[in-house]
Amino acid sequence: MKRQIIAFAFAVAAAFATSQAPASAAGLELLQPGKLLVATEGTFPPFSMRAADGSLDGLEIRVMKEVAKRLGLEYTPVIIKWESLLIGLQADQYDITSDAMDITPARQKQVVFADGWLESGGVVVVPNNSSIKTPDDLKGKTVGALASSTFTKLAQDRGANVKDYKAETDGIQDLVNGNIDAEITDAIGAGYMIKSANMPLHVLPQFVSHIQKGFAVKKGKPELVKAVNKALADMIADGTYAKLTTDLVGFNPAPKDPIRSIQQ
Secondary structure, eight states, X not given: OHHHHHHHHXXXXXXXXXXXXXXXXXXXXXXXXXXXXXXXXXXXXXXXXXXXXXXXXXXXXXXXXXXXXXXXXXXXXXXXXXXXXXXHHHTTSOSEEOSOEEOOHHHHTTSEEOSOOEEEOEEEEEEXXXXXXXXXXXXXXXXXXXXXXXXXXXXXXXXXXXXXXXXXHHHHHHHHTTSSSEEEEEXXXXXXXXXXXXXXXXXXXXXXXXXXXXXXXXXXXXXXXXXXXXXXXXXXXXXXXXXXXXXXXXXXOXXXXXXXXXXX
16 A cells, blocks of 8 residues: 555656646657757857857857757757758758848748847947937938948938948947947947947937847747747746847847747
8 A cells, every 4th residue: 555655646746747847848849859959150249159168159049048948958059051041941950040030021931930039120329428319310410331231221311421331340430439420230230349349339229120030940830939939928028038138239139029920
């Protein structure tokens, strides 16, 4: 009888442990049980890069590691070139991509994106002591932008005198030197440059154009997409996302209105 009671206790404990395991630990359409195989370039700061000790770091790496942790899975990076990302995904070389991929209608026909995990786009960068408070204040100002980019038109549309640059870093340096009044550039790149180099600049909170980045999954894996979406929503809601990203770019790049997954 004693042995039966002990056996019954172990069975109850095992059942309870199973019920408490992350819902994602079972039932996901994974290539390897217990692992989340994630494609990344590893060479695109501040999204993916190498830390001083050689380990992977960056916005996408931090966020995806946290997603894997919340799903009860081992984060397993697969380093791959940008041009091969979707090819490898369709060939089942990994479960998901974390590379900084824009969500576009064309790509949504090829793959399923998890809900948008990061918002970027054109922003106005100004000196800390600038009188420019909103993009509407650019009228009549000298504004730097990358030559032949959409940022040039965004400046012109606001009545600015545009100074073109072959490299965005040149425009930022001219801004630091006081040769222009503002620069329109990518939000994430600007935030990272300012933060990492401790520049006396800041990014205005209003975007002048928008894009969202998404984690791509091969079609036919609805449970994986749902689990990733829940993990993302939870980490944004509890403040973990902001803690992981803000120290890299100086602000929280979570989308206020994420592009939602289109399950097909």
